[in-house]
Amino acid sequence: MLGAISSLFVQIGEVMRSAGLATVVRVGEGSELQPGDVVQCMPEKAARKLEIPPGGQLLDLLGPLGPSGGVTAYFGLLDVAKIKAGETLVVSAAAGSVGSVTCQIGKIYGAKVIGIAGSDDKCRWLKEGLKIDAALNYKSPTFQDEFNDAVGYLDVFFDNVGGEILDFALTRLNKGARIVLCVPYPSTTHQSHRVEGFVIADYADSFPEAFTNPGKWISEGRIIRKFHVAEKLEKAPESLPLLFLWRKHRKIGGSRFRSWCGPLDKR
Numbered sequence: 001m002l003g004a005i006s007s008l009f010v011q012i013g014e015v016m017r018s019a020g021l022a023t024v025v026r027v028g029e030g031s032e033l034q035p036g037d038v039v040q041c042m043p044e045k046a047a048r049k050l051e052i053p054p055g056g057q058l059l060d061l062l063g064p065l066g067p068s069g070g071v072t073a074y075f076g077l078l079d080v081a082k083i084k085a086g087e088t089l090v091v092s093a094a095a096g097s098v099g100s101v102t103c104q105i106g107k108i109y110g111a112k113v114i115g116i117a118g119s120d121d122k123c124r125w126l127k128e129g130l131k132i133d134a135a136l137n138y139k140s141p142t143f144q145d146e147f148n149d150a151v152g153y154l155d156v157f158f159d160n161v162g163g164e165i166l167d168f169a170l171t172r173l174n175k176g177a178r179i180v181l182c183v184p185y186p187s188t189t190h191q192s193h194r195v196e197g198f199v200i201a202d203y204a205d206s207f208p209e210a211f212t213n214p215g216k217w218i219s220e221g222r223i224i225r226k227f228h229v230a231e232k233l234e235k236a237p238e239s240l241p242l243l244f245l246w247r248k249h250r251k252i253g254g255s256r257f258r259s260w261c262g263p264l265d266k267r
């Protein structure tokens, strides 16, 4: 069991793995692909041809339709949390790439959605841009009171950060609440609640499903997204440290260095 889990992690000395997008330049004999096809490449999986949904764009395949963005949100919320209409969903790091799609799928499924983020700008974007029910800045000195007022008690907590926000959310659970440990975190259990971690790689064979519905939602204008693009791979060394400053939201991939972002944080 431990062997199976640890094989998911990059070992010391191993080359860092990543999912990526590529355009087919040349095909071998018998290949079902054509030059010009856009393919998703996952470690140890065959390249899979992708279609951009009507109204979508190439960057969507790294963001709301990408494995570590919207696809994670999709399975975390629908399969792990099993969100239902009328339930109260709280999402931490709500303006991030996973969180922003989680919030929007929650709304599509009829939940009351409260997002938590670290700046007023991000909260404004969540509220006005994504049209969720409430957005709370966890840096506000009155955050816990605001949480109590906006949330009351919650049915699903989609945890993207852990720490104090998770600790507080655990005090506000309705009976039967589910906590999705999207952030890598040691598992804990709670009486009458379900806490479940998941790794998106477990869903690799079901990825097409996470394209069909969200692709339709993009076409219908129901998934809103923003991108931050840092052109040229040479820029990667200066752009990479931004990941750890959490001033922006980003995804990296493709032959160019690209990022998917929420609103720019003024900090």
Ligand SMILES: NC(=O)c1ccc[n+]([C@@H]2O[C@H](COP(=O)([O-])OP(=O)(O)OC[C@H]3O[C@@H](n4cnc5c(N)ncnc54)[C@H](OP(=O)(O)O)[C@@H]3O)[C@@H](O)[C@H]2O)c1
Pocket: 067, 068, 069, 072, 093, 094, 095, 096, 097, 098, 099, 116, 117, 118, 119, 122, 160, 161, 163, 165, 181, 182, 183, 184, 198, 199, 200, 201, 246, 247, 248, 249, 250, 265
């Ligand atoms: N389970 C899986 O298979 C899987 C797959 C993909 C991603 N993930 C996990 O999902 C989570 C979200 O990923 P993402 O790609 O959406 O991240 P992201 O877009 O980079 O967003 C991360 C955000 O987290 C917030 N944050 C960082 N440190 C924080 C802290 N100490 N307290 C509160 N908020 C903090 C920051 O937003 P604010 O400015 O709003 O604080 C930051 O922008 C990550 O934990 C990632 O590891 C899991």
